[in-house]
Every structure is written in structure tokens, then in C-alpha cells.
Amino acid sequence: MKILVSGGAGFIGSHICEKYIKAGHDVCIIDNLSTGKIENIHPEARFFELDINSDQVSELMMQEKFDILCHQAAQVDVRVSVNDPRFDASTNVLGALNLYEAALKSGVKKIIFASSGGTIYGDQDYFPADEQHPLNPCSPYGISKLINEKYLYYYKYIHGIDFVAFRYANVYGPRQNPHGEAGVVAIFIDRMLNEKQSFINGDGKNSRDYVYVEDVANANLLALGENVSGIYNIGTSVEHDVNFIFQTLNELTGGRSPELHAEAKTGEQRRSVISYKKINEQLGWQPKTDFLTGLSKTVDYFKNKLV
Ligand SMILES: NC(=O)c1ccc[n+]([C@@H]2O[C@H](COP(=O)([O-])OP(=O)(O)OC[C@H]3O[C@@H](n4cnc5c(N)ncnc54)[C@H](O)[C@@H]3O)[C@@H](O)[C@H]2O)c1
Numbered sequence: 001m002k003i004l005v006s007g008g009a010g011f012i013g014s015h016i017c018e019k020y021i022k023a024g025h026d027v028c029i030i031d032n033l034s035t036g037k038i039e040n041i042h043p044e045a046r047f048f049e050l051d052i053n054s055d056q057v058s059e060l061m062m063q064e065k066f067d068i069l070c071h072q073a074a075q076v077d078v079r080v081s082v083n084d085p086r087f088d089a090s091t092n093v094l095g096a097l098n099l100y101e102a103a104l105k106s107g108v109k110k111i112i113f114a115s116s117g118g119t120i121y122g123d124q125d126y127f128p129a130d131e132q133h134p135l136n137p138c139s140p141y142g143i144s145k146l147i148n149e150k151y152l153y154y155y156k157y158i159h160g161i162d163f164v165a166f167r168y169a170n171v172y173g174p175r176q177n178p179h180g181e182a183g184v185v186a187i188f189i190d191r192m193l194n195e196k197q198s199f200i201n202g203d204g205k206n207s208r209d210y211v212y213v214e215d216v217a218n219a220n221l222l223a224l225g226e227n228v229s230g231i232y233n234i235g236t237s238v239e240h241d242v243n244f245i246f247q248t249l250n251e252l253t254g255g256r257s258p259e260l261h262a263e264a265k266t267g268e269q270r271r272s273v274i275s276y277k278k279i280n281e282q283l284g285w286q287p288k289t290d291f292l293t294g295l296s297k298t299v300d301y302f303k304n305k306l307v
Pocket of ligand 1: 006012030032033036050053071072073074075091095115171177
């Protein structure tokens with residue numbers, strides 16, 4: 001199949017491209033390299049340095065006639081979205097619409113979208129949240145993910161473009177940016193290996209559902225199947241708190257970091273964990289990498305980058 005991956009130079013997008021190329025698909029990437037990196041781009045993918053908001057997106061899509069649009073590009077920082085909701089929406093809503101309109105004009109058959117299970121439900125009423133849980137996102141970023149799902153529903157029912165929206169839990173693994181706001185695993189590993197002090201915000205008991213990036217990429221491969229359509233959580237149904245992550249990573253990196261706490265950040269959710277029962281029952285997907293294995297693979301990746 002001919003696939004356009006937006007954000008293919010990013011953390012998750014680059015792993016998805018790798019899976020698609022290994023499975024024999026023809027992959028093209030658009031990315032503006034705002035957080036993505038040239039070295040993440042698979043050598044067998046064609047790359048266009050483009051913003052998803054640009055007019056050239058439509059030209060490229062009309063020329064190439066992709067079968068699938070896998071839309072991973074986004075403004076990914078929740079705090080940026082809180083500080084500047086219009087900037088967030090300009091990429092996450094208007095940029096997405098630019099892509100979806102081009103997909104419509106150029107005859108794309110299916111759109112695969114990176115939604116967010118960590119933000120779309122808001123403070124959870126029950127744990128783990130399934131796809132039926134009320135949707136009360138508490139950040140402009142989370143709202144933008146919900147709006148995308150609604151637009152994709154519109155494009156399917158009015159225009160017949162199929163879609164899959166994956167509500168990812170907290171994704172971690174090789175190539176995650178350790179300098180962003182998100183991604184506590186990458187941030188801790190980077191600081192521990194470089195012997196810089198890490199701080200745990202507040203009491204460290206905030207917990208999240210951590211899913212390994214290769215499992216997320218596997219779901220995106222499954223999504224290419226003709227019978228695969230709809231909204232699915234991609235998580236592990238297991239939660240871990242920040243203290244546990246700090247202690248485990250400290251052991252894996254040589255145990256030299258004292259455990260220090262900083263002031264709690266305001267407005268952070270206490271718990272977030274999502275159920276993967278639906279995709280498991282319907283499509284047989286399950287997370288294959290347990291947390292300890294995933295953490296040690298991620299530590300190995302960052303260690304190798306140092307040498
Ligand atoms: N990492 C997580 O835990 C997580 C959780 C839920 C959802 N998501 C979603 O998964 C997707 C991938 O996130 P990631 O963690 O790999 O982040 P990332 O920052 O590594 O990847 C995003 C990519 O999009 C590109 N990009 C950003 N704005 C662009 C624009 N205007 N035009 C073209 N390219 C642009 C960036 O350069 C980058 O390569 C995003 O949609 C994100 O919202 C991530």
C-alpha cells in the first residue's frame with residue numbers, strides 16, 4: 001500500500017514507518033522537524049520537509065494518490081496547549097483539517113489517527129477507562145484530539161473515508177525526546193546517564209499507563225487491515241507511579257541518583273489508566289512488552305547513544 005505518514009520523523013511516527021516498510025509498504029513522510037529529527041527518518045522512506053498546514057500538502061497528495069494517511073504529526077506538549085490554545089489548534093485542528101481535506105480530494109481510503117487516552121477522558125470516573133468512559137478532556141491538547149475524532153466520524157459518514165483512531169496511553173521507548181515536557185521515562189534516563197539530578201514532582205504518586213512504542217507501532221500496522229475501523233484504546237491496563245519509575249531507572253542506570261522531590265505541578269491528573277479489552281477482543285492486539293523489559297530496552301538505547 002502507498003502510505004503517507006505525517007510526523008514520521010518523530011518518536012512514534014518513526015517506529016510506525018519502520019513497521020510499514022518492513023511489511024513491504026511504500027512510505028512517504030511529511031514532517032516540519034519542529035520536534036522530529038532527520039536521523040529518525042527511515043532510509044527507505046521518501047521525505048518531504050513540509051508543515052501540515054501548507055498548501056503543498058494537497059499538491060503532494062494529489063500527485064501521489066496515497067491509499068492511507070497515518071496522521072501522527074501534532075503539537076504534543078499539553079503545557080504549550082494550555083499557554084497558547086490558538087497555537088495548539090492551528091496545528092492540531094487546522095493542520096489536521098488541511099490533511100483531511102487533501103485526503104478527501106486525492107482519494108485516500110483510510111485515515112489512521114494518533115489520539116490520546118491519557119487526556120481525552122479527563123479525570124477518570126473508573127479505572128481502567130474503556131472507550132465508553134465519558135470524554136471530558138481538561139486541556140486544549142485533549143480537546144483537539146477529541147475534535148479530530150469527531151471530524152473523522154464526519155469524513156467517514158458523509159464522505160466514506162474509513163478511519164481508525166488510537167487513543168494511546170503514555171508511550172515510551174527508544175527515540176523519545178528527553179528534552180520535552182512529556183516523557184518522564186526519557187527525561188529520567190537522560191538525566192541519570194548524564195549524571196544530572198532528576199526531580200520527582202510532588203509526592204511522586206501520580207500514576208499513568210505506560211505502553212512500549214513498538215506495541216503502538218504494531219497497532220498501527222494492524223490498522224491497515226480492511227476490516228479494522230473505529231476507536232480503540234492502546235494501553236496496558238496497568239498503572240505505575242513516578243516513584244516506581246524513578247527507582248527502577250535508577251537501578252538500571254547504576255543507582256547514583258538520590259531521590260529528590262520538587263513542588264507538585266498544578267492541574268496534573270492523579271491517575272490515568274486505560275483498558276485495551278476492546279482491541280484485544282476484536283483484533284487480538286495486546287501489549288507484548290512488559291514494563292521492566294521496555295524500560296531496560298530504553299535504557300540500552302540511550303546508553304548506546306552516549307558511546
Ligand atoms: N508520546 C505519547 O505518550 C503520546 C500519547 C498520546 C498521543 N500521542 C500522539 O502521538 C503522535 C506522535 O507523538 P510523539 O510522542 O511521537 O511526538 P513527537 O514530537 O516525537 O512527534 C511529532 C512529530 O510531528 C512533527 N510535527 C509537529 N508539528 C508539525 C507540523 N505543523 N507540520 C509537520 N510536522 C509537524 C514533529 O516534527 C514530530 O516529528 C502525536 O499526535 C501525539 O499527540 C503521543
